[in-house]
Structure formats: structure tokens, C-alpha cells
Amino acid sequence: MQLVSFSDAARAIAGAQKVVAVTGAGASVESGIPDFRSAGGLWERYPIEEFATIHAFLRDPDRVWKLWHELGQQLLSVEPNAGHLALAELERLGRLDAVITQNIDNLHQRAGNTRVVEYHGNARRLICMSCGRLEPLEFDTIAPAAPRCACGGVQKPDVVFFGEMIPHEAMNEAEALAQTADAVLIVGTSAQVYPAAGLPYTAKEHGATVIECNVERTDFTDTITDFFLEGPAGHMLPRLVQEVSRLL
Numbered sequence: 001m002q003l004v005s006f007s008d009a010a011r012a013i014a015g016a017q018k019v020v021a022v023t024g025a026g027a028s029v030e031s032g033i034p035d036f037r038s039a040g041g042l043w044e045r046y047p048i049e050e051f052a053t054i055h056a057f058l059r060d061p062d063r064v065w066k067l068w069h070e071l072g073q074q075l076l077s078v079e080p081n082a083g084h085l086a087l088a089e090l091e092r093l094g095r096l097d098a099v100i101t102q103n104i105d106n107l108h109q110r111a112g113n114t115r116v117v118e119y120h121g122n123a124r125r126l127i128c129m130s131c132g133r134l135e136p137l138e139f140d141t142i143a144p145a146a147p148r149c150a151c152g153g154v155q156k157p158d159v160v161f162f163g164e165m166i167p168h169e170a171m172n173e174a175e176a177l178a179q180t181a182d183a184v185l186i187v188g189t190s191a192q193v194y195p196a197a198g199l200p201y202t203a204k205e206h207g208a209t210v211i212e213c214n215v216e217r218t219d220f221t222d223t224i225t226d227f228f229l230e231g232p233a234g235h236m237l238p239r240l241v242q243e244v245s246r247l248l
């Protein structure tokens with residue numbers, strides 16, 4: 001791994017046939033959504049084991065919906081940040097084929113990326129636990145208790161809780177992208193949550209150049225990262241994309 005100038009990383013992206021971004025909670029921190037590890041974040045008041053596991057949801061859906069009610073109010077007011085907008089610009093430049101995101105906040109889609117693999121689902125949808133029907137989740141009208149489907153079943157946010165499988169379609173699409181990308185841009189993910197954390201390793205095994213942007217080093221940094229952009233995504237990605245556009 002080299003600590004690099006933007007031009008080295010930009011050259012790898014500009015020269016690649018297929019570029020894929022793999023993003024995590026850090027990509028949305030500058031939009032005001034805390035990641036799992038920030039002090040004072042939602043997750044300190046709502047411990048993951050009690051609120052983000054499928055077992056907790058099935059045991060007491062109304063209790064778990066208190067978290068989603070609060071998260072929903074937060075998501076109503078957030079906007080894509082400069083990092084999201086830079087990734088959308090990279091797609092417009094023809095240098096980003098897809099974003100695989102672990103985030104459930106819909107911000108890459110709102111920023112303008114058109115191919116977003118929702119690896120952990122999307123908090124703007126509901127899924128019925130009985131009939132599987134999907135419908136939009138309107139955060140401005142949501143109540144702090146589990147909503148019910150027309151069939152009477154309990155509805156869950158259409159996101160992957162701990163203990164649930166990744167949706168097959170997203171898993172297959174992400175795996176195929178990782179195997180065929182020749183440059184991977186990892187943004188704001190701690191490399192701790194599997195199977196998502198395995199995607200950059202797969203890409204590297206298939207010959208991809210790995211560019212990583214994070215405010216701190218991760219397990220990727222000293223193992224597979226070729227170019228490490230150390231700093232907040234909202235600062236680093238616009239500079240990277242500006243450099244890519246200069247090279248095209």
C-alpha cells in the first residue's frame with residue numbers, strides 16, 4: 001500500500017475498463033448520519049443486539065420500531081454530501097459502472113447514481129413479514145409502532161437485519177461486479193461486516209486495483225489497498241474525481 005497523491009489513484013480509475021465503488025456508513029457521515037462507531041450516535045442508545053437483529057424484531061416488533069421511527073425522522077432531513085455527488089459525477093464521466101452500498105439511506109440514488117446495488121436493503125421501503133409485499137415507507141407519517149400490511153402481517157423496514165440473509169439478487173450482482181471490476185473504490189467501510197467486507201478481497205483476487213478512502217486505516221489498508229486516500233470522503237472524493245476528469 002502506498003500513501004499517494006490523487007493523481008496515482010485517478011490514473012488507476014481513468015485507465016480501468018470497469019470501476020465499482022463499495023461504500024459503507026462512512027460515506028454518509030458528512031450528511032449527518034452517524035456510523036456504528038461514532039460517540040453519541042443512535043447506536044449507543046439502541047444497542048445493535050437489542051434493535052438490529054432479526055430475533056429482536058420478531059420478539060418485539062413495536063420496540064424495534066421505536067429505533068426506526070427516530071432513524072426515519074433523521075433520514076427525512078439529510079441530503080447527499082459532496083462525496084455522494086462526486087460518485088455521481090464519476091458515473092457521468094463514464095468512469096463508474098456501479099455502486100455497491102451497505103447503506104440503507106438512499107443517498108447514492110438521490111445523488112444521481114443509476115446503478116446502486118442495495119446490499120443491505122433500503123430504509124425507504126417496507127416488507128410484509130407474512131406475504132412479502134413491498135411498499136414505500138413514508139417517514140413523515142410513520143408511527144413509533146410496527147405498521148401492518150393489508151393482509152394483517154407485521155411490516156419490517158426492507159433492510160437486512162443482523163441474522164438475516166443478503167437478498168440473493170443483490171448478492172449475485174455484487175459478486176459478479178467484484179469479479180469483473182478492474183478498479184475498486186472502497187469508501188467509508190470498516191471491513192468488519194461480512195459478507196460485504198469480502199467483496200474488495202474478491203475483486204483483488206481477480207486482479208483489481210484497490211483504492212480506499214477512509215478517515216482511518218482498516219483491515220483492507222495493509223492487505224489489499226493499493227492507493228489509500230486518508231481523509232473524509234466529502235473532501236477526498238471531489239478532489240479525486242476532479243483529477244480523473246482532468247485525465248480524460
Ligand code: NAD
Nearest residue numbers: 024025026028035036102103104105188189190215232233
Ligand atoms: P462502520 O460504522 O462499521 O464503519 C464506518 C467506517 O467509515 C469506519 O471505517 C470509519 O473510519 C469510516 N468513516 C467515518 N467517517 C468517514 C468519512 N467522513 N469519510 C470516510 N470514511 C469515514 O460501517 P460499515 O462498514 O458500513 O458497516 C456497518 C453496517 O451499518 C453496514 O451494514 C450498514 O448497513 C449499516 N449502517 C448504515 C448506515 C447508513 O445507511 N448511512 C449508517 C450506520 C450503519
